[in-house]
Amino acid sequence: MLKKDIQVGHLIVPYSAVRDEGLSYHCLKPSREVESSKSALECITKYLKVNEIPFIEAKTWTTDAFHRETDAKIALRVSEGCVTVEMEAATFFAVAKFRSVVLEQILYGGDDLGGIEWGSRNWNRLEDIRTNLVDLSMAICLEL
Helix, strand or coil: CCCCCCCCCCEEEEEEEEEECCHHHHCCCCCCEEECCHHHHHHHHHHHHHCCCCEEEEEEEEECCHHHCCHHHHHHHHHCCEEEEECCHHHHHHHHHHHCCCCCCCEECCCECCCCCCECCCHHHCHHHHHHHHHHHHHHHHHC
């Protein structure tokens, strides 16, 4: 997480990803960002709202190298509206566009990069969060 106030497990639905990795550039022309599927985004956000499941709709930053997550880059990405950093959203969005596939992602709050020091917050030990997210994703897929 790039913002400290996002709790572990809180859902984030990215509408676009800043392309700071390499693979997406093999699928689409260069651009600063790549958007997710609008129809999938609408379906997911509608489902979450109807079922009163809290979420944030936001931009994410995709980088494939954690050593690039410097204080200056984090500040830049936050100023651009990113609330998360991960390693695959831009690639998945680009491949989906290239292949004309409907795709969206649901991220969840994990470790914390929003402070002076990295905070693990033990996100990787909370298996119930991932189990619930799989169940939620399957239910949403039925809505698509």
